[in-house]
Every structure is written in C-alpha cells, then in structure tokens.
Amino acid sequence: MLPVSSPDTTPATAPGDTRRVPVLEAAGIEKTYRRGIWPARHHQLVLRGVELTLYPGEVVGLVGENGSGKSTLMKILVGALAPDAGTVIHNGRLGYCPQEPVVYERLTCDEHFELFGRAYRLTPEDQARSRRELYAELGFERYAGTRADQLSGGTLAKLNLGLALLADPEVLLLDEPYAGFDWDTYLKFWQLVATRRDAGRTVLIISHFVADEERFDCLVQLRDGRAVPR
C-alpha cells in the first residue's frame, strides 16, 4: 500500500512524540504577605521560588502542611493574586474551585450556572448541556431551583465544583475539594477526574492529606516555600 502523505495536516505533536507541551508553567513564584502597620509591621515569606509545570492528561496532587502556602500558590496560578516575582503561563482555559465556595446566597443553582455561563461566554445551549451533564455526574439535579443559602455544605461543594467545570477547562485547579463530600460524592468526584484525564485534561488538586495516593500521577509538596517532588 502506498503511504499517504499530507504534510499540511500533520499535527504539531505527532502521536508517540515524547516532547510534551505544558498546559501550565509557573516559574520563580515568590510571595510575601505584609500585615499591620509600623511598629507592629509583620512580613511573612510564604513562597520563595516555586517552579511547577503541568502537562495534558495529568492528575497532580499539591500537598503540604497547613499554612505552607498551597492556597496562596493556587490563587497565583489562576491569576486571583499577584505574585511578588515569577511568571505563570497557561495554554487554554482554567477552572478554579476556591477553598471557600464563592456563591451568591440569593441565587439558585440554575441561576449560578447561567451567570457563570455568560461570564465564560458559552452559548445558552452549551451552558444548558454542560449544566445537565454536571447535575447528572455529581447528582444534585434536585437542587437546581434551590437558593445557595438553603444548600447543605455537601451540595454547595458540588455547585462550587460544577461551576469550575462548566466551560470544560483544559486545567482544573481544586483547593481541598472533598472536605464537604460524603463517600458517594467522593467516588463520583474521582470518576469525573478519571474521565477528564482520559480526555487529556489536567487536574491539580490541593489536599492537606493524601488518602488515595495511587489516584494521582504525581505529588508535589510545598515545603519551606518551594515545590519539591514527593
């Protein structure tokens, strides 16, 4: 059989190519918090040169003691907080689930999805389809019309996660996502993470303890302001 050659359609990274293109690259990240006023001014050096590279299809755990700077680093990665030094480059969309759910008390779950769908510039059809899938995957469709201030902690955690997933981001960053989950939700969550990994999506998960080490492709530990492999 004759080989068919069509140079115009050769992908930038051919299958089997070992050169992987990062989806997110952070270099030299430094952060100091400054509190109080003179003479009680207090400086706290939290990050002192963090390097972190994430690749497509990777599930990475970010671990470290309480107060080691995990949330600070994640806020910097998503652009919610400015570092004192360093750079963050990302290819593609980011989805972020903060440690404390940020929701509007008086809006229902459906209204949250509509609001975030507009912010992500999704068409109403794409937003509705993605929302239906997320309700089914996480199992909270029956709360679609419930206001956020009437939701249990567990359902609030699902809404928080669902909003981060609405636009199907290339990189999903989750700050201690399963604190409010019951066992069933915990399993659904890992099913969802596995599906994303298979689709070549990347997930970075902060956890102050790692119960299921085998679920991660690699673990990165924050220690003394730096990220080290674990």
Ligand SMILES: Nc1ncnc2c1ncn2[C@@H]1O[C@H](COP(=O)(O)OP(=O)(O)O)[C@@H](O)[C@H]1O
């Ligand atoms: N906005 C802030 N202002 C001042 N200090 C802060 C602020 N946010 C966090 N810190 C301090 O920085 C350190 C790292 O916090 P954080 O990133 O939340 O750690 P982790 O998520 O690993 O528990 C902690 O000592 C915390 O008290």
Ligand SMILES: [Mg+2]
């Ligand atoms: Mg934290």
